Amino acid sequence: MTNDVISVILGGGAGTRLYPLTRRRSKPAVPLAGKYRLVDIPISNCLNAALNRIFVLTQYNSASLNKHIKNAYHFSNFDKGFVDILAAEQTPDNPTWYQGTADAVRQCLHHMENFEFEYVLILSGDQLYQMDFREMIRHHIDTGAEISIATIPVSAKEASDFGILKTNEAGEIVSFTEKPSQEVLPPWASEVSDEMKAAGRIYLASMGIYVFSREVLFRMLQDQPEAADFGKQLIPDAIEGQRRVFSYQYEGYWTDIGNIPSFFEANIGLTDDIPLFNLFNESQTIYSRARMLPPAKISGQMEKTMIADGCIIMADRLERCVVGIRTRVGKGTVITNCYIMGSDYYQTLDEIEKAKRLGHPPMGIGENCSIHYAIIDKNCSIGNGVHISGGKHLADGDFEKYTVKDGIVVVKKGVVLEDGFSI
Known part of the structure; x- marks a missing residue:
């Protein structure tokens, strides 16, 4: 058949x-x-x-x-x-x-x-x-x-x-x-x-x-x-x-x-503890591109959070988050109810140092950030002390670096949010 x-x-x-x-x-x-x-x-x-x-x-x-x-x-x-x-x-x-x-x-x-x-x-x-x-x-x-x-x-x-x-x-x-x-x-x-x-x-x-x-x-x-x-x-x-x-x-x-x-x-x-869509059913495998990535490295408190391969997570706390491949999150950061899509590549140590000298944050999410009800598209560079608080208090709108829809903040692919940026 x-x-x-x-x-x-x-x-x-x-x-x-x-x-x-x-x-x-x-x-x-x-x-x-x-x-x-x-x-x-x-x-x-x-x-x-x-x-x-x-x-x-x-x-x-x-x-x-x-x-x-x-x-x-x-x-x-x-x-x-x-x-x-x-x-x-x-x-x-x-x-x-x-x-x-x-x-x-x-x-x-x-x-x-x-x-x-x-x-x-x-x-x-x-x-x-x-x-x-x-x-x-x-x-x-x-x-x-x-x-x-x-x-x-x-x-x-x-x-x-x-x-x-x-x-x-x-x-x-x-x-x-x-x-x-x-x-x-x-x-x-x-x-x-x-x-x-x-x-x-x-x-x-x-x-x-x-x-x-x-x-x-x-x-x-x-x-x-x-x-x-x-x-x-x-x-x-x-x-x-x-x-x-x-x-x-x-x-x-x-x-x-x-x-x-x-x-x-x-x-x-x-x-969710028992999600409606089951990624763990071997008889219904979800296929995708095979990537040769290292295991995720995690510090801090995690609750109801999925973390993909190749991540380096040093955050204080992540709750109800989906964290995509190659994501880097700095110390002191708290993220809740977010989908972080990750990155297409790693920056080398030399590239990270060069970005810092130019005053640009490295790819990923920096230290002491607070991010809630957001989607972070791929390859974003989010600096230290960035505050994003999505919710119904935000009006819908499309801006240079992000969009708000129904209270959800969507940070656009590849953008740079400088230290202290706030939404």
């Missing part, structure tokens, strides 16, 4: 809701949990399900994503598996860039058509979840579906943020509405498990994960050249056109990391 599947991961658009993390990188390239990238999640889900023929479609700010995939995913010369990048390209037949999710796949059909496969698995590159795609594909085959949509039960409060699907008793999707208001919701309830009913999660939201039978996908994309997006056009058209579109219900952890608050909560949630 898995030999009959091609997986396509959509690299996403400009990612404006995740700005400034997407200022220099695409959404799927945003660092996650201190050592991964968002794109590692769908790729890992595929590899754990023995789906090893994967295309990643990229367009915006794609250099760091392309570099990560090139460095992370290598297969044996005797293996037919691959993770290949399909960058947006202008051709004589199509002089435009990708206009949407469906158009991106349409423009890449000529790269796929020479492979042997029966089914296409289409995934987003910016979601956090662990799913066995083999079960979804088996469900697709067993129901005789032409299109399968992964759905997750949500509450009435959440439903207005999603496309909501209505199913019949057989699980076939009979209607679709995009982000319905609370007033029109009641008739859209679907059959869900008793556990989901008890939680009030009775509406089926599309997860943006699709399985298409090959001929159906090719035919629809070619016959509807004006349809640019799966969720807004192609899928509703398929339902209205009475194609066999089925729901595959998923009841595990899933979150769409579409904005700064959801991204922050997903990362800080990893520090």
Whole structure:
């Protein structure tokens, strides 16, 4: 069965809701949990399900994503598996860039058509979840579906943020509405498990994960050249056109990391005693680039904190923090509720001394700092005595060195905060 599947991961658009993390990188390239990238999640889900023929479609700010995939995913010369990048390209037949999710796949059909496969698995590159795609594909085959949509039960409060699907008793999707208001919701309830009913999660939201039978996908994309997006056009058209579109219900952890608050909560949630997203399940390994880094060296008090390889932590106290690779934190510093992404390289001792002579702080976080409710992007140089206090008291705004969104301070990649800087 898995030999009959091609997986396509959509690299996403400009990612404006995740700005400034997407200022220099695409959404799927945003660092996650201190050592991964968002794109590692769908790729890992595929590899754990023995789906090893994967295309990643990229367009915006794609250099760091392309570099990560090139460095992370290598297969044996005797293996037919691959993770290949399909960058947006202008051709004589199509002089435009990708206009949407469906158009991106349409423009890449000529790269796929020479492979042997029966089914296409289409995934987003910016979601956090662990799913066995083999079960979804088996469900697709067993129901005789032409299109399968992964759905997750949500509450009435959440439903207005999603496309909501209505199913019949057989699980076939009979209607679709995009982000319905609370007033029109009641008739859209679907059959869900008793556990989901008890939680009030009775509406089926599309997860943006699709399985298409090959001929159906090719035919629809070619016959509807004006349809640019799966969720807004192609899928509703398929339902209205009475194609066999089925729901595959998923009841595990899933979150769409579409904005700064959801991204922050997903990362800080990893520090819980029993996090909703399990990084420690060996049957659902999260793959990424292998780095030859030394163990972390830690002094000070740590509580509910994850620390990646290669860190030197001399802080007084870290609480509910995710600390990325190669992070350096000086003595006397207190950090709470923060995601520190780390650094791409180490400064040498000579480089650190040169920076000090020039009056610049070395890369990392200095001594006697106080940092709360913040995301520190990669390669930042934060001096001594810096004070950052995020929270609802701060108004949203975009500034030269940082951005504030919903009380979360995001220090931009590579900036220098001089000694005594305060937010």
